[in-house]
Amino acid sequence: MFNEWYAKDTSKKIRAVMKSKGEAGEHLCSNPPYGYMKDPDNKKHWIVDEEAAKVVRRIFRLCLEGYGPTQIARILKEEKIVTPTVYFMQNGRATRNAPQNNPCRWSAETVTFILERPEYQGHTVNFKTFVQSYKTKKKCYNPAEKQLVFENTHEAIIDADTWARVQELRKNKRRPTRTGKTNMFSGIVRCADCGEKLYYCTSKNFEARQDHFVCSTSRLKGKEVCPTHYIRAVVLEQGVLAHLRLTIACVANHEEQFRKAMGAKQKADAKRELTAKRRQLTQAERRIAELDRLFKRIYEDNANGKLSDSRFQMLSDDYEQEQEELREKLLQLNEEINQQEEQAENIERFISKVHEYLDMDELTPAVLNDMVKAVYVHMPDTSNGHREQQIDISYDLVGILPASLLNDLQNGETA
16 A cells, blocks of 8 residues: 555656646657757757658658658658668667568558657647556547647758648548559549539549549539539649649739739838737737726725725726727737738748749649649539630639739739
8 A cells, every 4th residue: 555655656746747847848758759869968959860850851742742651651661761760779769669670661650650740840749648547558648739839949840831731631631543543633622512522533444534533422412412523634734734834923923913912011011010000009008007007096095085986986987998998909909910920921931932833844743732722623614515614723821813813913913
């Protein structure tokens, strides 16, 4: 019984120490993840291990190119890249897993674990797991709302945009068809009417021009629920490539017009406007604090008999009403500032992406996944005797760009 009390008390003390360290933003894991190592001058700080970081960046790049974890693991094995466990052993780091017979035998689980680790953005994430009792070593995972995230605590290996795009792609898993064929639009192309995914349809007897996409709703629930949305993969690729080239050319050649058309202010104007709003925010916060002091003062005066009850009630009502109005103004100003900063940042990031693909010759999975968030296919129109079909492209960071906007940019006008 005394031994159990001692173990319980020790566990309680260790939990308290770990909680204190975790809330202070210190790393709770004893070993940094694959791609990082401890700083020789400060054991509590992580630095990038360039040799392993190259592999991490390659894994994320392969995911952007449309490869799944199993395919990525196969590629790494073929390239004879040693697994993290073997790499740690070669560098004298402690490992929990025993090495396999083949030091280059990567598993899909290892690749998935790397793709889903937010630490590669430069963040520290604490309290991801817990144990229910000191009597068991089984780890349970905490939900995201119970985890603590401390941003920019060490150098990032993967930038925020790449991380976000990879997580989006991970949600839309692309499974090969029975023929083994895959298409880079799988998981991206959707029905414009019901919003569901379009199935990639192919056959061993199909030529490339016969591969096509069909609305999943019409196939599973019938045409009565959603009419058939059909488009050939070759036509879809040609249409998206043409639209991408047009968009890149228009935005790159008319950056200022694009910013203005998207509702973003010129950099100098935006800076002045944000400065003015922040000044209003500071003034409102100071006034709220001042009203609190005034309210305490009139309360003391009323308690000491220096201020009548009726006068006190009138002043307190006025102060409370002013405080309520100021709090509403604070919320509105904060929301406006956040929206303006996010909008301006998204537009600038989109423009920088555009400049990366100025010399794009062909549409690759990497370009598609980096630039495009979704492609919406409409019903074909055959009223004039020809089959015409509209597709809407939702670009990452800026959404669907109206055709009128691109026409105005192409003609050198300001929308």
